[in-house]
Amino acid sequence: MKYKNTSIVLGISCVSAFLFLGTATANNDIDTTDVNKSSSVNLEPANPRSFEHIVKLLPEDFKPAFTRETVLKLNGIVRRSYEVINEFDSLKKGNEASLLLVDSKATAEQIKLANSQFNEMQALSERSKSALEDMMKAVDTLKASQEHYNSAVLAGMVKFVKVVEHEVNEHSTLLAKVVKQA
Structure with missing residues (x-):
């Protein structure tokens, strides 16, 4: 049954x-x-x-979200942020030990490792800031043009780039404090 x-x-x-x-x-x-x-x-x-x-x-006035040229430009910027966040995640896994330096006496090797990780994080932070600046310029250019675009898709792309920049910059600032205290 x-x-x-x-x-x-x-x-x-x-x-x-x-x-x-x-x-x-x-x-x-x-x-x-x-x-x-x-x-x-x-x-x-x-x-x-x-x-x-x-x-x-489909609606009669159905149009793609962006022109081919614009979508390639915007996707290139989003791709840069995507690469930064992937590298950031890999680096973050490795620098958890550096964050412990605040609570313990650091050896010369630990300080050297923390400085190396800090330099790598700074480079990622600069790349994420550059991607955000480029995205904001692209948005300004797109809004100034008469080109049709999907504002919801654009907002999602901008949000992703902003979140990546914020997360990387926040962690970079924290790591800077740790390195400074060591």
Whole structure:
């Protein structure tokens, strides 16, 4: 009895599939002439107009979010931030020990490691600031132009670049304090 509901669902699914195939074949939407000639079945619609209803669902004034040139420019900036945050995550895993220097006496080797990590973090911080500056210039340029753009997509891109810059800068500042105290 525990499989009763499963068999009902399976039965309904099979009936639905047969009804779909039967209706599609009756409407000549599926070309089945090659079924016996080869091992593969051509499920391409014989009538391309059968998908017209899908196109009708889109608004008449449907436009892409950005022009090709703009999307390439913006994606390049977002990509730079993405690379920074990936490097930051890798570096952050390695500098957790440096943050412990505040609570203990640091050896010369630990101080050297902390300074090295601080320099790497500073470089990441500069790269993230540069990406944010470039993004804000691109946004200003885009808004000043008459080009159509999707403001929600743009806002998401800007937010990502800002969050990366903030997170990297915040951690860089914390690491600077640790290195200064060591």
